[in-house]
Amino acid sequence: MNPADGSVWVGTGEPNTSQDSYAGQRRHRSADNGRTWQLVGNSLPNRLVYQITFDGAGHVYAATSYGLLRRSALDLTSAWKTVLKPDPNPTNSPYRTSFVTDVKVQPGTDGNTVIAAVVWRGGTNVSGNLPDAPANASVIWRGKLVVSTDVGIFATSFSGPGNWVRVGTGQPVAPSVDLSVSPDRGYLLVATHGQGLWKIG
Numbered sequence: 001m002n003p004a005d006g007s008v009w010v011g012t013g014e015p016n017t018s019q020d021s022y023a024g025q026r027r028h029r030s031a032d033n034g035r036t037w038q039l040v041g042n043s044l045p046n047r048l049v050y051q052i053t054f055d056g057a058g059h060v061y062a063a064t065s066y067g068l069l070r071r072s073a074l075d076l077t078s079a080w081k082t083v084l085k086p087d088p089n090p091t092n093s094p095y096r097t098s099f100v101t102d103v104k105v106q107p108g109t110d111g112n113t114v115i116a117a118v119v120w121r122g123g124t125n126v127s128g129n130l131p132d133a134p135a136n137a138s139v140i141w142r143g144k145l146v147v148s149t150d151v152g153i154f155a156t157s158f159s160g161p162g163n164w165v166r167v168g169t170g171q172p173v174a175p176s177v178d179l180s181v182s183p184d185r186g187y188l189l190v191a192t193h194g195q196g197l198w199k200i201g
Contacts, residue, residue, distance in 0.1 A: 011049025055111030063100040128162025137179040148176035168200035
């Protein structure tokens, strides 16, 4: 949802890479609570959309299976542009893709600090001592980058990313597949695979 005007934006295509998944073609927007939908920008064949995020400065980002895309949130006819695609894949190999599975904008930066979770190569590696396990979602909370993984929730400082510490206690041993900050930014909500929703903070 775009906080600026309350419009709902969706991307088509299942956000996973299993053999029975369907790739999306377009992004759509509804300004009337889902009664009608409008195509936003150009068609993007065979893209999986993982996350759509607004920067508060007039742009919208889409984390997709072909990199990080950006466009105007105001001009609905403008095209999506690739702003991060670490592996250019000049030979179009199916094994060299630039999956961006999550994107967040640091509050208070007017859209100037954008963090993307890249699941291939490229970018600046800040994994440091993070366990060797899939990272599924990220948020910015209490001045730290927080990541949900298959083995728990971890946080690192912006000033020295890479020194990760576990966040919270008592969570089940299950993959943490999604992560959100409460509206008052007082706590984290963690969605797990098969073990329910948990609160941290």
